[in-house]
Amino acid sequence: MTVTEKKIHARGVLTTIQLVLSEGHQCNFNDPNNLRYIYRHVDKVSFGISDAASIIEGPHVPHLRQWLRRPSLQLLYRSTRDGDTFADFMGKVGSARRLLFAVKNNSNKFGVFFDGPLNQPNNPTSIQMTTGDLFLFSLSGSFPQPTQIHPPQDRQRVQVAGRDGAVATANPGLGSGKITMARGNLWLGHSKSATPSPSILSCCQWIDKGITPPGFTGRKWNAVHNLLADSRYFTADVVEVYQVMRGPLPAIEPDALRPLPVNFPKPLSASALSSRERTCPRGRAARQCN
Structure with missing residues (x-):
């Protein structure tokens, strides 16, 4: 294996142990x-990345495993395969x-994880907001290695427009979009006009x-805002959406792992750590302790 491959498998083994x-x-x-046994399991369990060109590559997988604490992804939508309209997008994500969400802009790869669904409003001209656990991440282009970015609680939400609607910016004259995440940290279907x-x-x-x-090496928008793409407004090369599959590790059989040996030291309780038996020495010094 190459050094990079060794590191990837080592991280996979460590994550599996955890x-x-x-x-x-x-x-x-x-x-x-x-x-x-664990190595063979890591080697054969796929993370859900297809052989086709994907934003997510091998070196990203250990980081995503650690952040998501789940073993696999299922591709729902890829713009180069499924089309790039809002209807194409929602038809696949459902x-x-x-x-x-994974986005590629030149050498920059980044995205958002959202624990909830993309709820659409019943009214096709309205918008629907859904709250849930959310974090942003950079896979490449802005940090030396893949990095999580945690917005405050009040930004952990997404807004989705109806078929004929638009999510507007705080100042409607500054733009609109079809989907916005983390109160504007990422917009899809964005336009600088009132029409997405x-x-x-x-x-x-x-x-x-x-x-x-810390360690940010990407571009800055202004004195108080940074960018994960080449510019604030951009056309993505590819957008992908995966569903994170939850549940127990597939194909792992804990019974196949050898248990701890009978004489393996067991951790002491807090009371045992402060007991006389634990703190008093043996032999002559023990008599002095007593």
């Missing part, structure tokens, strides 16, 4: 047979929940300097 522990299983991770663009690929993006993690 997931096994989070499910309440205990086993001996010092046992080579257990590590071999009412699915736990959505990962017919293409989902027409985007607007920015993040507050205050929520930008």
Whole structure:
């Protein structure tokens, strides 16, 4: 393997161990047979990235596994495959929940994870707002490595326009769009006019300097806002939407892992740590302690 491939598999093994522990299983991770079993599992379990050109590539997978704590993605929409109109987009995404949006603009790759669905209003000229857990991320172009970006709680929401509607900016004269996430941190189908663009690929993006993690190397919009794309307004090369598949690790069998040896040291309780047996030495010094 190359050094990069080794790092990817090592991170996958580590994440799998963390997931096994989070499910309440205990086993001996010092046992080579257990590590071999976990390695084979990581090697054969796909993250859901197809062989076709994708925004998400191998080196991104360990980071996404760690952020999402779920083993796989299911591609719902790809603009180059499904079309770039709002109808094309919503026809593929539908009412699915736990959505990962990935956007490519030249060498910049970034996106948003939203735990809820893209609810559309009953009125085709209205808009619908949905709140839920949300974070932004950069895969490449703005940080030395893939990085999460956490907006404040009041920004963790999306707004979706009806078929004939538009999500307007705070100042309606400054633009509109079909979908906005994190109160404007990412717009799809954006236009500088009151009429949204017919293409989902027409985007607007920015993040507050205050929520930008350390190590930012991307472009700045102004003194208080940074960009994850080449500019604030841009046409995306590709937009993809994945559904994050939740549930137990597929194909992992904890019973196949060798358990901890009988004599494996067990952690002491808080009371045991402060007991006389724990704190008093043995031998002559013990008599002095007593």
